[in-house]
Amino acid sequence: MPSALITGITGQDGLYLAELLLEKGYDVHGLIRGQNNPRRELVENLVPDVTLHNGDLTDLSSLMRAMRDADPDEVYNLGAISFVAYSWENAFVTSDVTGMGVLNMLEAVRLHAGDDPSRIHFYQASSSEMFGKVQEVPQSESTLLWPRSPYGVSKVYGHYMTINYRESYGMHASSGILFNHESPRRGPEFVTRKISQAVARISLGLQDDITLGNLDSRRDWGFAGDYVEAMWRMLQQDQADDYVIATGETWSIRDYLDLAFRHIGIDDWAHLVKQDPRFMRPAEVELLIGDASKAKDRLGWTPTVSFAELVAMMVDADIAAAKAGW
Numbered sequence: 221m222p223s224a225l226i227t228g229i230t231g232q233d234g235l236y237l238a239e240l241l242l243e244k245g246y247d248v249h250g251l252i253r254g255q256n257n258p259r260r261e262l263v264e265n266l267v268p269d270v271t272l273h274n275g276d277l278t279d280l281s282s283l284m285r286a287m288r289d290a291d292p293d294e295v296y297n298l299g300a301i302s303f304v305a306y307s308w309e310n311a312f313v314t315s316d317v318t319g320m321g322v323l324n325m326l327e328a329v330r331l332h333a334g335d336d337p338s339r340i341h342f343y344q345a346s347s348s349e350m351f352g353k354v355q356e357v358p359q360s361e362s363t364l365l366w367p368r369s370p371y372g373v374s375k376v377y378g379h380y381m382t383i384n385y386r387e388s389y390g391m392h393a394s395s396g397i398l399f400n401h402e403s404p405r406r407g408p409e410f411v412t413r414k415i416s417q418a419v420a421r422i423s424l425g426l427q428d429d430i431t432l433g434n435l436d437s438r439r440d441w442g443f444a445g446d447y448v449e450a451m452w453r454m455l456q457q458d459q460a461d462d463y464v465i466a467t468g469e470t471w472s473i474r475d476y477l478d479l480a481f482r483h484i485g486i487d488d489w490a491h492l493v494k495q496d497p498r499f500m501r502p503a504e505v506e507l508l509i510g511d512a513s514k515a516k517d518r519l520g521w522t523p524t525v526s527f528a529e530l531v532a533m534m535v536d537a538d539i540a541a542a543k544a545g546w
């Protein structure tokens with residue numbers, strides 16, 4: 221039975237990936253931090269067969285212990301401080317977790333692998349935020365990186381460190397440059413979920429309006445369930461490599477609002493949306509659209525959920541949750 225260790229097991233992607241690997245017959249291990257993580261119960265309920273190990277990406281010894289105890293064939297490094305807006309207010313801790321944390325994880329894998337560094341396959345969760353200021357569209361694996369936030373800069377560090385460990389030690393270390401992917405499990409601080417929750421509550425008369433920041437930025441949004449499949453496919457290849465994972469379509473925040481409100485029967489929604497400078501960013505990533513042709517050719521990967529289906533899925537899930545009183 222193959223085994224895998226997932227960091228970031230309590231997050232959106234960690235949960236979908238754990239479900240996927242369990243379905244495939246893996247022995248799945250997850251790294252969980254904190255003396256009383258409030259999301260431990262959720263993980264234990266959704267994926268009870270996952271073995272949890274205490275550890276923190278900033279604590280190399282805890283990662284080495286997790287590697288020793290899990291002894292995995294595959295490691296998926298999904299743990300990070302992942303909220304871009306938060307990264308300006310907490311730049312040092314973001315650099316520590318999202319940047320240096322990758323180096324800690326690579327070292328833990330390298331030391332555990334011993335004489336055969338390529339025996340453990342490693343996945344790094346790189347991000348389209350690394351592209352930042354638009355250099356070309358669509359963005360591919362060869363597009364110049366120009367990050368626009370402490371989060372983006374930290375991801376660039378982790379990305380190049382992953383490539384460096386592949387080139388220096390022959391590690392099977394791959395990097396997935398994933399564009400935004402969402403789901404009903406998306407954290408409520410991210411714009412898609414913030415909108416789907418608000419629209420659901422507005423439809424039920426529980427909320428009057430929603431306050432947002434920049435409505436004009438554009439993102440390439442896919443469904444998280446599709447994207448964890450791409451992660452797994454990367455680690456099944458003979459050679460490690462870097463891959464863009466995206467839908468190839470781009471939509472604005474306004475487009476998302478429009479579909480979400482229309483889904484509950486409101487066509488004229490402008491008066492329900494307020495803007496507040498509090499939600500504007502010091503530097504914005506204006507336009508993301510990915511070219512995933514390499515992943516299509518080499519991994520046979522394509523997205524299965526359209527943007528409209530994604531918006532409907534998220535609004536419906538939040539209506540059900542609000543009705544259930546969650």
Ligand code: NDP
Pocket residue numbers: 227228229230231232233234251252253254257259275276277278297298299300301302303317345346347348397398399400401402407
């Ligand atoms: P989430 O924010 O949902 O999950 C982040 C995870 O990281 C949580 O499990 C969190 O655990 C964990 N974590 C945070 N700090 C630490 C730490 N110090 N030590 C160990 N674990 C820690 O992110 P997603 O699931 O959406 O994303 C997964 C990864 O993919 C992240 O690295 C993200 O940056 C990257 N990414 C995401 C994209 C997306 O659109 N979703 C796109 C591109 C990249 P805790 O419960 O303890 O807070």
Ligand code: GDR
Pocket residue numbers: 302303304305346347348349398399400401409410411412414431432433434435437438439473499500501504505
């Ligand atoms: P992003 O996602 O920064 O792309 O990072 P987020 O949903 O936070 O922002 C997307 C865009 O929406 C605009 N926006 C708002 N964003 C939030 N969160 N809240 C608001 O009220 C709001 N109003 C407008 C933002 O300015 C931005 O342009 C996500 C994360 O998952 C990262 O970890 C990941 O690496 C990238 O996607 C790819």
